[in-house]
Each structure stands twice: as structure tokens, then as C-alpha cells.
Amino acid sequence: MxxxxxxxxxxxxxxxxxxxxxxxxxxxxxxxxxxVIVNLxxxxxxxxxxxxxxxxxxxxxxxxxxxxxxKKREQKIKKEIKRGIRDVDSEDPFELFVSTxxxxxxxxxxxxxxxxxxxxxxxxxxxxxxxxNLLARTIETVEGGGLVVMLLKGMSSLKQxxxxxxxxxxxxxxxxxxDVIARFNERFI
Numbered sequence: 453m454x455x456x457x458x459x460x461x462x463x464x465x466x467x468x469x470x471x472x473x474x475x476x477x478x479x480x481x482x483x484x485x486x487x488v489i490v491n492l493x494x495x496x497x498x499x500x501x502x503x504x505x506x507x508x509x510x511x512x513x514x515x516x517x518x519x520x521x522x523k524k525r526e527q528k529i530k531k532e533i534k535r536g537i538r539d540v541d542s543e544d545p546f547e548l549f550v551s552t553x554x555x556x557x558x559x560x561x562x563x564x565x566x567x568x569x570x571x572x573x574x575x576x577x578x579x580x581x582x583x584x585n586l587l588a589r590t591i592e593t594v595e596g597g598g599l600v601v602m603l604l605k606g607m608s609s610l611k612q613x614x615x616x617x618x619x620x621x622x623x624x625x626x627x628x629x630x631d632v633i634a635r636f637n638e639r640f641i
């Protein structure tokens with residue numbers, strides 16, 4: 453995997469947010485989200501050394517192909533090394549990030565429990581499960597100068613959000629009204 457230079461506006465936006473004590477908001481579209489999360493967190497930590505280093509990871513029901521349980525993750529790595537799938541010396545940047553950072557994993561339905569806490573970075577994983585109240589609840593826990601990262605997996609452009617069916621739409625579908633207009637999605641973009 454070759455390294456690719458990032459746009460200079462991204463570190464500038466993160467530095468500006470840290471200096472102004474305002475939250476930065478990023479939407480990550482595509483399938484290389486693990487790499488982007490690590491890079492954004494690194495840029496955030498270098499921009500503001502005094503920043504809160506804890507991370508909030510909110511999701512609907514399943515993480516990005518890894519477990520939040522540290523011991524299970526270590527056992528999986530040991531098994532892969534034993535089978536010869538993984539090299540002993542290889543270190544995945546995302547796995548280093550997950551194992552070394554203070555990350556609080558929370559389901560969207562349990563976000564009431566995080567109120568009153570402060571985090572340096574918030575990762576919102578499953579967009580189709582987000583409601584305006586969930587969005588406000590999770591973003592409010594990020595300190596000034598922190599980052600909010602929204603992950604959109606399986607999309608190639610933001611225009612696909614207009615037609616995305618949200619989980620909450622199922623409540624409003626009836627026999628008479630089968631189509632629900634996604635006004636939140638339109639206005640959010």
C-alpha cells in the first residue's frame with residue numbers, strides 16, 4: 453500500500469478548530485475508513501497537545517470488522533500469527549490505534565449514558581441509524597477543538613445520502629403512504 457498525500461486543507465481545518473476551540477466535522481466516504489480515522493486522530497493530537505485524548509465510538513450494532521474486547525482482539529492476532537496469516541513484526545496502524553487509545557464504545561440506543569462526559573474525538577459509524585437527537589447528543593460530548601467523524605461505508609458520493617432509507621423511516625411507512633421523503637438527509641447535507 454503506497455502512501456498518499458492528504459489535502460493540505462484537512463490539517464489546516466483541524467489546527468484552526470483546535471486554536472479556535474471549535475469542533476471539527478468530517479464525513480468519510482468510502483471503504484478505507486480505518487486508515488482515515490488513524491490519520492485524523494494523529495493530526496488532531498499533533499495540532500493540540502493538551503487536547504482530551506479519549507475517543508467516543510458510537511454505532512448501531514456491529515463495529516468495523518473488529519471487536520471492542522481487548523483480550524479477544526489479542527487472541528485473534530495470536531491465532532493469525534500461529535496460522536501464518538500474519539507476520540509477527542507487522543503492526544496495523546488501526547490495530548495500534550484501537551489498542552493504545554482510550555476508546556469508549558457505545559450503541560446508539562445507549563447514548564444517554566455518555567451525557568456529562570467529554571471526549572476529544574467522536575466517531576459515528578452507521579449513518580442510517582442516526583436521528584437528529586442522537587446526532588446532537590453525541591456531538592455535544594466532544595470538547596471544543598475536538599473532532600466529529602461520520603463514517604459512510606459503501607457510498608461513493610454524498611449524493612447517495614438523498615435517497616438513503618433511514619431506520620427511523622420504517623415508523624412512518626403505512627399502506628397509504630409507502631414513500632417517506634428523507635428531508636433530514638437533504639437538510640443535513
